[in-house]
Amino acid sequence: MFFPIDPGANATIGGMTATRASGTTTVRYGTMRENVLAVKAVVADGSLVNAGRAVRKSASGYDLSHLFVGSEGTLGIVTEISLRIFPAPETILAGHCHFPDVESACNAAISALQLGIPLARVELLDERQIVSSNRYSKLSLPEAPHLFIELHGSAASVEEQREQFESVASETGGQDFSWASRTEQRNALWKARHDVYFANTAYRPGARAITTDLCVPISKVSAIVRRSRERIVEAGLVAMIVGHVGDGNVHVQFLVDFANADERERAFDVISAMTHDALNVGGTCTGEHGIGQGKTKYMLAEHGTAAVALMCSLKLALDPQRIFNPGKIFPAAIS
Numbered sequence: 001m002f003f004p005i006d007p008g009a010n011a012t013i014g015g016m017t018a019t020r021a022s023g024t025t026t027v028r029y030g031t032m033r034e035n036v037l038a039v040k041a042v043v044a045d046g047s048l049v050n051a052g053r054a055v056r057k058s059a060s061g062y063d064l065s066h067l068f069v070g071s072e073g074t075l076g077i078v079t080e081i082s083l084r085i086f087p088a089p090e091t092i093l094a095g096h097c098h099f100p101d102v103e104s105a106c107n108a109a110i111s112a113l114q115l116g117i118p119l120a121r122v123e124l125l126d127e128r129q130i131v132s133s134n135r136y137s138k139l140s141l142p143e144a145p146h147l148f149i150e151l152h153g154s155a156a157s158v159e160e161q162r163e164q165f166e167s168v169a170s171e172t173g174g175q176d177f178s179w180a181s182r183t184e185q186r187n188a189l190w191k192a193r194h195d196v197y198f199a200n201t202a203y204r205p206g207a208r209a210i211t212t213d214l215c216v217p218i219s220k221v222s223a224i225v226r227r228s229r230e231r232i233v234e235a236g237l238v239a240m241i242v243g244h245v246g247d248g249n250v251h252v253q254f255l256v257d258f259a260n261a262d263e264r265e266r267a268f269d270v271i272s273a274m275t276h277d278a279l280n281v282g283g284t285c286t287g288e289h290g291i292g293q294g295k296t297k298y299m300l301a302e303h304g305t306a307a308v309a310l311m312c313s314l315k316l317a318l319d320p321q322r323i324f325n326p327g328k329i330f331p332a333a334i335s
């Protein structure tokens with residue numbers, strides 16, 4: 001058996017529950033929202049709340065477990081978590097291919113999902129990211145947008161998925177398909193993917209990394225990736241784009257010379273513009289990193305006054321003295 005959520009960081013189960021984390025395998029196995037069955041939490045008056053039971057379904061009362069999932073530690077401290085686990089797949093095949101542009105890569109992922117190919121991972125790395133990863137992870141991939149893929153299932157089903165994926169991806173310009181079933185080869189591919197943060201910080205020594213993530217309906221993902229790249233170029237910035245593209249989740253890592261106030265301001269302006277691009281097409285300001293303090297300013301634009309007021313009422317009902325993570329999630333004016 002295995003627990004599938006892979007945030008690619010040294011995360012704890014408590015932190016992953018609190019941030020409603022997800023990652024490369026979400027396209028197949030869901031986020032923490034789908035994989036937390038029940039939690040126990042200590043709330044502000046010191047009582048231990050049994051929020052739900054470890055069952056696949058329940059129609060009993062409010063869904064308190066999921067109130068804590070994604071609450072970023074603002075409602076209480078989660079002390080016990082019951083999770084779903086999955087059978088380890090008989091066969092795992094990982095691979096990559098490249099495309100003439102990011103839109104073709106996104107369209108291949110979308111078509112594969114629309115066809116019902118049960119991709120376990122489908123990760124976009126744009127051309128700038130490939131240049132950076134080649135340098136850091138000692139790869140020699142063509143400097144073009146790539147999809148990194150993983151397929152799970154029986155040997156026969158994985159072979160069928162591979163054929164279907166190659167056929168779909170070829171139609172949008174995918175080429176140089178390369179597959180690896182051996183554990184060491186697969187691990188090398190995913191280590192390179194997980195190391196993008198370190199690859200990028202090494203790419204521009206002295207620069208500071210600013211990361212942001214957005215999530216849009218999957219039909220909008222290629223347009224958002226293209227527009228984000230245009231904005232980065234127009235602002236004269238250095239940034240790499242990766243994405244859990246099967247979820248519509250786009251991550252951008254800016255490498256910014258913090259001593260240069262103008263460059264810093266341009267980076268934050270682009271992040272703001274990209275976030276509004278995502279909100280304008282029905283997306284969210286963060287697919288997985290959470291609101292924290294940095295994204296409180298987008299809460300009203302995303303949720304509207306009534307929903308944010310309801311969230312504040314819940315916060316104050318559970319934590320009237322605001323002792324849990326004050327200043328997180330809500331705009332300063334109302335937290």
Ligand SMILES: Cc1cc2nc3c(=O)[nH]c(=O)nc-3n(C[C@H](O)[C@H](O)[C@H](O)COP(=O)(O)OP(=O)(O)OC[C@H]3O[C@@H](n4cnc5c(N)ncnc54)[C@H](O)[C@@H]3O)c2cc1C
Nearest residue numbers: 007009011012014015016018019021022023073077078288
């Ligand atoms: C290199 C890198 C890659 C990342 N990739 C991903 C990714 O792919 N997907 C993704 O979702 N995230 C990603 N993240 C973000 C982050 O690591 C995850 O969201 C993770 O869930 C945070 O877990 P943590 O244990 O580090 O929590 P922390 O950072 O320690 O805490 C996060 C928040 O949860 C609260 N919290 C922690 N534990 C509890 C608890 N028991 N009860 C109540 N509140 C609690 C904290 O107060 C804080 O507000 C990445 C981060 C890095 C640095």
